Amino acid sequence: MSRIVGIDLGTTNSLVAIVDSGIPYVIADPEGQRLTPSVVHVPGPGAATIVGHPANRVRILKPAETVYSVKRFMGRRGSDIAREEMLVTYPVAGSGSGPVTLQLHGRAWTPEEISAEILRKLKADAEASLGEPVTRAVITVPAYFNDAQRNATIRAGELAGLTVERIVNEPTAAALAYGLDKLKDKARIAVYDLGGGTFDLSVLELNQGVFQVLSTHGDTRLGGDDLDKRVVAHLCQEIRSAGGPDLSPATNTPDLLPLLSRVREAAERAKIRLSSETETEVSLPFLTPDFNFTCRLSRARLEELTRDIVERTRAHCLRSLSDAKLEASALDQVILVGGQTRMPLVRKLVSEWFGCVEFGEVRGDLRLGDEYHKAKGPELNTGVNPDEAVALGAAIQGEILAGGFRNLLLLDVTPLSLGIETFGGLMNVIIPRNTTIPVKAGELFTTAVDNQRSMLIHVLQGERERAMDNWSLGRFELEFEAAPKGVPRVGVQFEIDANGVLHVLARDVKTGHQKVVQMKSAVDVDDADVQKMVEESVANAFDDLRARQWIEAKIRAGETLIATRKTMAEYDAELDPDYRTQLHQALDEVESVLSLENPKTKTGDPARLKAATAALDEVTKPLAEYAMDKVMEAMLRKKGVL
Ligand code: AMP
Numbered sequence: 001m002s003r004i005v006g007i008d009l010g011t012t013n014s015l016v017a018i019v020d021s022g023i024p025y026v027i028a029d030p031e032g033q034r035l036t037p038s039v040v041h042v043p044g045p046g047a048a049t050i051v052g053h054p055a056n057r058v059r060i061l062k063p064a065e066t067v068y069s070v071k072r073f074m075g076r077r078g079s080d081i082a083r084e085e086m087l088v089t090y091p092v093a094g095s096g097s098g099p100v101t102l103q104l105h106g107r108a109w110t111p112e113e114i115s116a117e118i119l120r121k122l123k124a125d126a127e128a129s130l131g132e133p134v135t136r137a138v139i140t141v142p143a144y145f146n147d148a149q150r151n152a153t154i155r156a157g158e159l160a161g162l163t164v165e166r167i168v169n170e171p172t173a174a175a176l177a178y179g180l181d182k183l184k185d186k187a188r189i190a191v192y193d194l195g196g197g198t199f200d201l202s203v204l205e206l207n208q209g210v211f212q213v214l215s216t217h218g219d220t221r222l223g224g225d226d227l228d229k230r231v232v233a234h235l236c237q238e239i240r241s242a243g244g245p246d247l248s249p250a251t252n253t254p255d256l257l258p259l260l261s262r263v264r265e266a267a268e269r270a271k272i273r274l275s276s277e278t279e280t281e282v283s284l285p286f287l288t289p290d291f292n293f294t295c296r297l298s299r300a301r302l303e304e305l306t307r308d309i310v311e312r313t314r315a316h317c318l319r320s321l322s323d324a325k326l327e328a329s330a331l332d333q334v335i336l337v338g339g340q341t342r343m344p345l346v347r348k349l350v351s352e353w354f355g356c357v358e359f360g361e362v363r364g365d366l367r368l369g370d371e372y373h374k375a376k377g378p379e380l381n382t383g384v385n386p387d388e389a390v391a392l393g394a395a396i397q398g399e400i401l402a403g404g405f406r407n408l409l410l411l412d413v414t415p416l417s418l419g420i421e422t423f424g425g426l427m428n429v430i431i432p433r434n435t436t437i438p439v440k441a442g443e444l445f446t447t448a449v450d451n452q453r454s455m456l457i458h459v460l461q462g463e464r465e466r467a468m469d470n471w472s473l474g475r476f477e478l479e480f481e482a483a484p485k486g487v488p489r490v491g492v493q494f495e496i497d498a499n500g501v502l503h504v505l506a507r508d509v510k511t512g513h514q515k516v517v518q519m520k521s522a523v524d525v526d527d528a529d530v531q532k533m534v535e536e537s538v539a540n541a542f543d544d545l546r547a548r549q550w551i552e553a554k555i556r557a558g559e560t561l562i563a564t565r566k567t568m569a570e571y572d573a574e575l576d577p578d579y580r581t582q583l584h585q586a587l588d589e590v591e592s593v594l595s596l597e598n599p600k601t602k603t604g605d606p607a608r609l610k611a612a613t614a615a616l617d618e619v620t621k622p623l624a625e626y627a628m629d630k631v632m633e634a635m636l637r638k639k640g641v642l
Helices: 054-059 109-131 149-158 170-179 224-241 256-272 297-324 342-354 372-378 389-401 530-539 541-570 577-595 608-637
Strands: 004-009 011-018 023-026 101-104 108-109 137-143 165-171 186-194 198-207 208-217 279-288 291-297 334-338 379-381 409-413 420-423 426-429 439-445 452-462 472-480 492-494 503-510 514-518
Touching: 004 109, 004 149, 004 170, 004 389, 011 389, 023 389, 054 256, 108 109, 109 137, 109 149, 137 149, 137 170, 137 389, 149 165, 165 170, 165 224, 165 389, 165 439, 170 198, 170 208, 170 334, 170 389, 186 297, 186 342, 198 297, 208 297, 224 256, 224 279, 224 297, 256 279, 291 297, 297 342, 334 342, 334 389, 342 379, 372 379, 420 492, 426 439, 426 492, 426 541, 452 503, 472 503, 472 514, 530 541, 541 577, 541 608, 577 608
Parallel strands: 004 137, 137 165, 186 334, 208 409, 334 379
Antiparallel strands: 004 011, 011 023, 101 108, 186 198, 198 208, 279 291, 420 426, 420 452, 439 492, 452 472, 492 503, 503 514
């Protein structure tokens, strides 16, 4: 069996790692560098690409032909991309449900193709270092990547000639790198991962060698890049006040882009330096032929400029803890992952929020888990290089899959609920959010209308009550024999495999006829912000509940109206006129409540509708009894009893 490398395919940097004789390490490229900038330069039509450090250097001179942060575009549709995200220095195209493409020298590149270039380089570096072919890999993704984004990552691996043995969530991989043999048997840890482009806070439990993700929360559009943008804006202002060119976005013209790229690079360098220095100099000689720029930037000023961005991560931390039903004090450790967590402000705030004690702080003889420790809060552990933890963890997972580290198993969770649309447009959850994967779950469904010949399986992802408020992952039809409503039985089963990919099976119970659909292509799958979805579900919880109650009441009212009208028509001639009027009044009341449905929100007053339907039920009781008697009479007559 060939070895399996671990790859951290990052927004800013990518790394490849391997386990050698039980020890994980990051593989360096021939120049001895372990971090490969996730940057790809396309020099000309049909020319070979340049990847990593050399591409990063060219980025300044050729901003329009050099792709960075491509991870932000992986598996996403044109309509998912916000305008400001399009403001990278290379042309991004994509609209509506079409895929996103990057236009380089007249060729439309997909984000997967660009990522594949990075993966090819890592594969080649690993092969050169190990002296053997590398064909199998574990690749990590942010915990909030949806199916489309995970599948795009798998495709990128395949394009690069790699079999992707497993997709692993970044925090889970990091926990592996940190937790392998350091933690006690039962420990709970929070993984705070702030990288270049994404943020996650995951709560994990290590229980006798088995990792389980209790919850995960984050934002796929929050990271060090956002801090850089603030510093860039600050420097642009300073440049302008010093009499330099106006580099503000409003005046951005293509000839200013190279300057802006230089400012961006200087901003990031200054930000990084300010993690170890309290003040630094930003120097941009010959920004224009007749303008040299220098200024001083202090750590305090950097913190002022970016503090609110770091603080935005706090809500995700709280939410993740609450999803895991844990207080911060119940955690044993908080581990920091991602280059941006080197920033002292990040460490300080995280430490404050979680009530942490410094890792290794002298506490006499007391050990993790002691009462004293619990009272003092979790330890802040920065023991593993935050840039490398994810890749090391991926390599460990690769080793587990290749047969090493046998007693360690990884369990992940679904970031959002998965289900199907049912009658009336409601979401029926089959796998709730934060369920441990791999998982298989199913339910039986039936028809709502007589003689239905097929059922539409509309697969949804999200936390909202109504189908239309959730994301549509895809739809397909299962055909069956026509039968009265409620008779056909269709079993729908969802299976999420270890890579987080969803397989949906629908089976007609009577004939065994079935279809299995993999929710695969990026184009078939909607992408949006998981965080936004969860926030919206909380913000709209009351309205959503009312909408569900309204739809359910409406379905019940509709059934009662049809049944009443049918019976009334049948026995109209025999009805007492007063009773007929009473029936009509009750029918009118139900219809009038239904007509009050707000066309915009598609909801009405569920309590009033339920009351009107109950009143109609009550009024129709004598009619129902009369109809039943008539049916019995007819039956007995037919049998010759009467
Ligand atoms: P990652 O995605 O983990 O490679 O993290 C990359 C992000 O970390 C980028 O935004 C970097 O600017 C940032 N970063 C790397 N090193 C440092 C540092 N020493 N201080 C602050 N930020 C850093």
